[in-house]
Amino acid sequence: MEVDSQQQMTKNQRKIKQYSSLFRVMQRQNVVDPILLWYTVSPVRKEKLEQWCKEYGVSCEVLCKHDF
Known part of the structure; x- marks a missing residue:
């Protein structure tokens, strides 16, 4: 689980790339x-993360947070 509130989006993108490698191993x-x-x-950050x-x-x- 990741909580994103102030992280730079470029760092989030790098994390997703790392998760991709980890998920393949799993x-x-x-x-x-x-x-x-x-x-x-x-919502804008949500769309980018999903993409x-x-x-x-x-x-x-x-x-x-708007989903709740």
């Missing part, structure tokens, strides 16, 4: 399919 070891859960404060996760092949769910 999938090869037949670990349950991992899902990255994000919580963020802005990067899709681009890097990371299963995710991105929640925004």
